[in-house]
Amino acid sequence: MADFGVLTLPAFRGNGHGRHVVRALARHALSRGHEPQYRCQLDNHASVAPHRAGTTKPAIYRRWGTLPDLALDALTARLGRLRAPSSDCTICDLSDAIKLYVAAFQRMPPEALASLLADCGDDPQRREDFMAALFDPPRAAVGQVLDGALARGDLRDDVDRGLLLDLLASLVHDRALFGHAVTSDDEVEQAVHTLLRGVAVDYPKLVEISRKKDGDPQIHHRHA
Template sequence: MVGTRAQRVERGPGRPREERVTTAALNAVIELVAEGGVEAVTMDAVAARAEVSKPAIYRRWPSKQALIIAAAETRIGALSVPDLGDVRAELREVLTARLASYRRPGTGRLLAELIGAAAGDSGVRGEYAAYADRMMGETRSILERGIARGEVRSDVDIRSAATLVAAPLVYRLLAEPELPDAQFVDDLVDLLVRAVGRSA
């Protein structure tokens, strides 16, 4: 009876193991970037740190860049903000969620390394740009809803305004001595609404 049960466990659904491999690999990437930057991330190093096989990694991510971006998305991923009927409240939701991610240990180094890799290698710039585009998708939707509700000026360039929303938190995190906080988010929301609002 015991042997039968063991066989059932071995033949059971593979999802828990699959999830363990994925989680371990992505966590290993974040740890390696925090310790030595993107140059420290190799398939061998990730496999050793995560205690998984290289073939298991390659089955999930075809390249180092894809693996790093997947790891980044576990920290800074796409958001979904419901229609709150108020562009100010929705922008605060986005920025508060980003603030929580940015203040986690290692996220600043991860962001800096991503930006540096994108700037330094034209061959992978498109992959990082596509990732950034996904991260800003919800902000663009919020601004479009604001235009539809008459809260945001119809002449506002959505792409430029979305960049304006995203950039200040990153800049404060990476380039200024003071970490972003809730007060900074509140100040930023006020400035953004003044910049794009109908009353601006």
């Protein structure tokens, strides 16, 4: 057993000094075959949190190695599994897919997402993990809906799929990262309709299909 504690003056807390020292001590103790035991002060909330969660800082670092790795796992768990809607209604499916996108990112604190993205700047592997875990899944769901719309002939042949996907996703990413506005269901539908007016082969036909799927012609009365 290797028992240790790190004291950081209140004025210098929150800068990562204690984290680096604890990681170094824990690694050294483990390399010597010891079980790290970390002591903390009850007035240091960052140190008390692992104890209240039924674990310890050394145990956390053994499992994840770094705080960004822990944050990535936590945000991935919050994201959950996303399935692309498939009703053969382009308006309905695109709207539902973007709403899933919005809901997924609303479960991620903007400051945590931005901080983790910044940590990826000088670590290509972490960036790859970030993209695979948080960036790609919701985009893939929206992409599947676009593929279905293209296959049905609902979208023009000259549509740039990647650009259209970026346009739809940018609404979610912008607000998720900066946290300056909440994206409502109504705004999602407006965004989808605005884009489809420009890229659909027969926009009025898509609106009619959407009305029939919803079973309520008043839902899209703005687009009648």
